[in-house]
Amino acid sequence: MKVYFLGTGTSQGIPVIGSNHPVCLSSDSRDKRLRVSVWIYDDSHSVVVDCGPDFRQQMLQSGCSRIDALLFTHEHADHTAGLDDIRPFNFQSGSLPVYAEQRVIANLQKRFDYIFETENRYPGAPAVSINEIQANHSFTAGAWEVQPIRVYHGSLPVLGFRIGDFAYLTDVKSIESSELDKLKGLKVLVVNALREEPHATHFNLQEALDFVTLIQPQKTYLTHISHHMGFHAEREKQLPENVFLAYDNLEITL
Numbered sequence: 001m002k003v004y005f006l007g008t009g010t011s012q013g014i015p016v017i018g019s020n021h022p023v024c025l026s027s028d029s030r031d032k033r034l035r036v037s038v039w040i041y042d043d044s045h046s047v048v049v050d051c052g053p054d055f056r057q058q059m060l061q062s063g064c065s066r067i068d069a070l071l072f073t074h075e076h077a078d079h080t081a082g083l084d085d086i087r088p089f090n091f092q093s094g095s096l097p098v099y100a101e102q103r104v105i106a107n108l109q110k111r112f113d114y115i116f117e118t119e120n121r122y123p124g125a126p127a128v129s130i131n132e133i134q135a136n137h138s139f140t141a142g143a144w145e146v147q148p149i150r151v152y153h154g155s156l157p158v159l160g161f162r163i164g165d166f167a168y169l170t171d172v173k174s175i176e177s178s179e180l181d182k183l184k185g186l187k188v189l190v191v192n193a194l195r196e197e198p199h200a201t202h203f204n205l206q207e208a209l210d211f212v213t214l215i216q217p218q219k220t221y222l223t224h225i226s227h228h229m230g231f232h233a234e235r236e237k238q239l240p241e242n243v244f245l246a247y248d249n250l251e252i253t254l
Contacts, residue, residue: 001042003166003188005250006058009033010194010202010226011078013054023227030232030247035078036170036224038190039064040163045142047071049161049168055082061249066092068142070128072100073170074158075107083112086126095127099141101159102132135159149182151175154201162186166254170224172211173201186217187254190246192224205229212243221246 007013014033015024023031035052039062046064049071058064067089073079086096100108109116115126133139135150135157149160153171160169165187172192183189193208202224203211212220222239223246229235236245 001040001045001164001166001254003190003252003254004039004041004062004064005221005223005246005248006037006039006048006062006064007034007052007054008223008225008246008248008250009035010224011035011076012226014225014227016227019227021227023229023231026231028232030245031227032248033225034058034248036192037079038168038223040144040166040168045144047142047144047146047163049073050079050170051082051086052078053081056085059085059088067096069097069099071141071146071161072098072104072108073160074153074156075104076153076171079171080104080108080111083108083115083128084126086128087124090127095129097131097141098128099131099133099139099146101134101157103157105130105132133159147182149175150179156201164254166190167217171201172203173199173207175211180214183215183217186215187219188252189215189217189220190223191220193222193229194224195226195228196230197228209240209243212240218242220244221250221252 034054037050040047046066047069135148138147144163147162151158151172152174158171169191193205194202196205198204220243
């Protein structure tokens with residue numbers, strides 16, 4: 001199984017529009033971050049988690065040409081706003097299976113009403129097949145068994161996902177102790193770390209590192225990173241052994 005980081009930035013991406021912050025002016029490609037998303041695949045399966053406003057660009061950069069399932073962590077725009085750009089996948093293989101909680105599905109139906117229209121449907125509109133999921137039930141996506149992980153983005157319930165020995169958690173601020181058992185024995189954990197300073201709805205760097213100490217995965221990659229984290233090259237030198245900053249277009253193999 002391979003994991004391709006389509007985007008590792010926070011909601012504004014890096015560089016931020018109009019910003020003169022030094023990280024936004026960096027020439028290091030690792031400091032240029034699209035909105036957060038990940039592609040998990042092997043020779044037979046292809047699953048993407050979240051579909052933000054940079055989705056089209058991410059598909060072109062990564063070379064992803066097939067998606068068996070699209071999983072949504074939650075309904076915020078930086079995770080959903082690219083849904084219209086699934087159309088090329090529709091032209092190849094029909095409706096794209098989408099997996100999300102009921103609340104997220106309702107939000108998508110409101111924001112992308114033309115996708116879900118059943119009468120007088122525009123023939124070029126994207127097509128999805130909806131699969132409602134629940135935090136306490138595993139499901140099959142792209143022939144992989146997926147275990148949802150309930151976390152909280154401030155007060156908003158969000159889902160992370162575990163596939164085999166890999167888990168992907170983003171927009172986490174807290175997690176109930178009852179969910180921790182689902183994260184035992186990981187080879188690779190991906191978790192958000194927004195910046196060094198505290199934030200109301202996201203792990204900061206120290207909170208993410210404390211979480212890593214609690215979970216004890218073999219390796220951890222930090223994502224959903226803002227420009228306030230500092231330069232990639234400098235920050236990575238300060239991280240503990242087996243903890244790394246993810247960056248756009250990084251690919252790892254489990």
